[in-house]
Amino acid sequence: MTLAIPGLSTQRVPVADDVALHVAVGGSGTPVVLLHGFPQTHLCWRRVAPLLAAEHTVIVPDLRGYGASDKPAEAGPDTYSKRTMAADVVRLAERLGFERFAVAGHDRGALVAIRAGLDHPGRVTHVAALDVLPTLDMWDVLHGAGAAVAFHLYLMAQPPGLPEAMIAASADTFFGHFLDAWSTPGQEVFEPEVREEYLRASREAVASIVADYRASAGVDVEHDRADRTAGRRLTMPVSVVQQDWGAALGYDAAGLWGAWATDLDHRTTTSGHFMAESAPDEVVAVLRSLLAR
Secondary structure (H helix, E strand, O other): OOOOOOOOEEEEEEEEOOEEEEEEEEEOOOEEEEEOOOOOOHHHHOOOHHHHOOOOEEEEEOOOOOOOOOOOOOOOOOOOOHHHHHHHHHHHHHHOOOOOEEEEEEOHHHHHHHHHHHHOOOOEEEEEEEOOOOHHHHHHHOOHHHHHHHHHHHHHOOOOOHHHHHHHHOHHHHHHHHHHHOOOOOOOOOOHHHHHHHHHHHHOOHHHHHHHHHHHOOHHHHHHHHHHHHOOOEOOOEEEEEOOOHHHHOOOHHHHHHOOEOOEEEEEOOOOOOHHHHOHHHHHHHHHHHHOO
16 A cells, blocks of 8 residues: 555655655645654655645655665765755755745754754745754753653664664564654554554664664764854744643753744644644644744
8 A cells, every 4th residue: 555645746856966855745836845753754744735735835755764765874974964864855845946945844854954944044934843952952951860751862872783783673663662652642643554654664764764863963963063153043934833841851942942043933732742643733823824924
């Protein structure tokens, strides 16, 4: 069974010498790129993209290393840096005929969206980030027993070999844990066939998923720290929606985000981590509000 987002057609678009992205495209109007999170694929936007396509061209790729996109071997720290993945997104939009575009990301995709806005302010018109903190802040707020909820960040930060072997040995259990633990209690967030597709795609991409996370413990932190030192910020309109983990872990999410964005709309939600799937109408409303700014 081939799963697809209703109303969108798929294609492969070369974005680098050794990488082509699988992307679903549909609608018409100003472009909006939608980036998925972990452990998912572009299908996480299946309930949002058709609604946005009534007013915008929606561009919904699998990130490099995920889904049906290419998965280059980890040749160095930059192979899966968010800087490299953001450059993929810029090239993707360009190949589809768009010099400027809005970008919304969830989880890992949000980190790519942030980096795209910081590195390419002339290309990115708006940024939406769903349920993340910027990489540098994420590591800074994790401490003590509370950091146990993010054990996977520390596991996949280890040098090549161990994390890949451990995860591959029980891939469905590992990835399924996050699909279940991060879902809205009492709500069927994923249709059975979608859940199985996420598990299949993830078990076939263990090495590249680990490389993505490893970059966030190394080169991505360096890039964020350099931007903070230089005083670089997101200068376009930014909307952030996230669960309220600040009280449990002792940080002020809106305050941390305010240091990165000059025009910020920060909101909290009770819709769970996978909000594009559990609360698509809420997410669409946020994106429409953002795009009107």
